[in-house]
Amino acid sequence: MGLLSVRRVLCWPQLDGREIEKVEIMQRILLLSGADNGLTRRAALALRRAGRTVQVAVVTSGQDMEVAVAGGTFDLVICPFLKARIPEAIYRKWTTVIIHPGPVGDRGAHSLDWAISDAAPVWGVTAMSAVEELDAGPVWAARTFELPAARKSAVYNTVVADAAVECVLEVADKAADPAFEPVDQASVKRRVAGTGARPRMRQGDRGFDWAADPEVILRRIRAADGSPGVLSMIMGCAVYLYDVHPGRTGSVDVEPGTVVGRRHHGVEISCGAGHSVWIGHLRVELGAGWSCKAPAATALAAAGLSLNSVALDRSDMFSDIRYERTGHVGTVTFEAYNGAMTADLCRRLLAAIGTAARQDTRVLVIRGRGGAVFSNGLHLGAIEISDDPPGTAWRNIKALNAVCRAILSATSQVTIGAFTGSAGAGGVMLLLAADVVVATNRALLDPHYATMGLGGSELHTYTLPRRVGTETAQRLLTECGTIDTMDARAIGLIDQICPDEGFDRTLADLAHHYAQPDQWRKTTDRKRERLARDLTRKPLDAYEHEELGEMARNLFDDSLGFAAKRSAFMNKPARGNPDRQPKALPHS
Structure with a gap:
């Protein structure tokens, strides 16, 4: 050696x-x-x-x-x-x-x-x-x-x-x-029984009949998410299934495989024993081949299938945003599949934050549901599959900006932003509007946009330098590197690292600390003073106007190649292409 x-x-x-x-x-x-x-x-x-x-x-x-x-x-x-x-x-x-x-x-x-x-x-x-x-x-x-x-x-x-x-x-x-x-x-002692050689899992191994028990369906789709998905049929259309969630139990009296509900971007499919499951994302077969992975309702519409006759589910069975209150602490929890946030999700998140901010709580926590990814900002799949990608991206960024402004505007509460997983681009900038920012230890952060051909928005030209300084902000945006939570804390991007195990408890304890009257009063007073000082010199509208001016050039004039970079990212070639050369990454 x-x-x-x-x-x-x-x-x-x-x-x-x-x-x-x-x-x-x-x-x-x-x-x-x-x-x-x-x-x-x-x-x-x-x-x-x-x-x-x-x-x-x-x-x-x-x-x-x-x-x-x-x-x-x-x-x-x-x-x-x-x-x-x-x-x-x-x-x-x-x-x-x-x-x-x-x-x-x-x-x-x-x-x-x-x-x-x-x-x-x-x-x-x-x-x-x-x-x-x-x-x-x-x-x-x-x-x-x-x-x-x-x-x-x-x-x-x-x-x-x-x-x-x-x-x-x-x-x-x-x-x-x-x-x-x-x-x-x-x-070596084998701590897991029954291990041995297993074959490659083919689509024949992954497939199922919609009449199967929902637990079988859930496991098969989860085992193929995010690649390669499970090949199936919905409304006569060939699809690859992803992002599956449990549905109703024992009350769905229709033929298995029928679309029986829709809510937000998800569709509800009947399965065995009168049960159902929700599918959040799909790939559909289009005339020119397979689409990218996209929200289920959007993908089916792109394939020419209408869901207008399907009942709209108004329950919270398929819910990606929740609000909970415990004493003086209100918590808004949202889940973005693979970190991708559609304009619709952003608008509903804005409404939830607005409702939470009007409560008589002292602390407002904005967090993810947990898992590997918190947010990566724009939903590139929804943009790519759209008939009008620039317009869809524009509406998406405007909706995401509104969420950032709502967090900044919650001046009567201490706002805590919690990275429950990794984040990139606008998903990082989203929480920088909060007073206190924490992250789970395993999270990786990519605080930049340039690799996707975007200048970025989310008020980052105000919030990022305010946390890390102008020089470091410029370095993060141009070097386009990945940082871990220790580096993020060292430069001031986040305030605290929470353990992966016990994250929820640590976050609750932190929120309780800031809900104490003296701490709450001191923190909110400082926030109001800071905003009054900063935004008197340059209002938020000016920051957003400058950012959106560059984003308009990126989206509508394609000034930095966003269209091609987005398409390459969402429609990755099959692995193993002998023509691809190894890509050298930064090293120390």
Whole structure:
């Protein structure tokens, strides 16, 4: 393995229990990943914070990997997310460790898909050496956890990613120990029973009959969300299903597979035993091929299917916004699928915040429901599938701006914005209007717009410099990097990091603290003084006017290539294209 470098002090114990002299070594790590996804970014940030020098290469084939390692000067290769097989020449030359989203003994490309579909109660992550046989290498580290009943992308980016990052850090430590040898899988205790090799999950494995029990339908769709979705039929139209939620139980007396309700962007489908499920997002088959993933009602309309005859459900069965009050604290909770906020969601969120702000509470909390993603701002899918993308985007940004203004205008309450998951672009700027901003520890923040060809709005030209200073704000907007919560707190973007486990309790305690009369009075007085000082020099209308002027050029004149960047993002090519070259990402 050779002597590595770690900008941290390691103490190696002798046989008699004494420690040898402390040494400082350095470790250079290459992350090979099939996508620039959340896990890869979290792993890179965690390793750098632990003193490692990290380079990241996005690769989709063995050829990509060979290009990425050519001439490389690194000590260890870690693969947090791969779908292509690693060439033997790489793992023979470099210590190469695979992070597999399954417990010890599990093998196969669709490990997590099978676990969710089969309702496994416990699952895990294993770090193993790359060898010729898939997922059969000696074990470096392993973790197990309870598997939540949630969609795959949410599971992957929370409990799986948490365990994977722990394994990555453990691998880096062990690789720095010349005496360490990974353990053969046959010698490792299996904490999850029944593991073994599983085949790829095909659409035939994912499919279901609408007459099936709703729990089966829920698990199948969750196991395919967000990729590849489950192929099915709605109203005679071929669709891929995503974003499924429980519906009514035992009171739906129509043929399974019938659209029986609609609410906001979701449609309710009858299924077995008189039950139903809600579908929030779809891809539909259009004349020129498949659409991007979009709100279900919007996608069906794009396919020429009318829902006007379907009953409008006025219950809260399919609800993405809730308001709750506990004493002097009011909480508005909203959920945006994959962080994408339509204009309709923004308008309803505005109404909820307005109602909450008129209550006689002292603290107003605006938060997500939980999971992997809080918000990424505009709903690019709804924009892409629209007959008028610039106009749809314009209405979307205006509605999102109104939410930001409402948070800023709640001067009689202390406002607390809570990032319950990762956020990007307008989803970051949304909560900067709050007095106090907190985030779950695992959240990643991308406070910039330029990579999507937008100048951005959400009053960020006021709220971002107010928190981090003009120079840092400009750097965040132009360098377009991802930051973790520790960096976000260090620069003043957020005020407090809350633990992933127990986040709700910590947030409630914080809200209770600010609801105390003295703290509430002191905070709201300072807010009113600050707004009076800042907005006398330059009113909010002026900030918004300048931002929207640039956004109008971005949307209607396509000044920064928003149309092409949006389309490429929403209609990603299939992985494994041999013509794609590995993409080099920033490294320290």
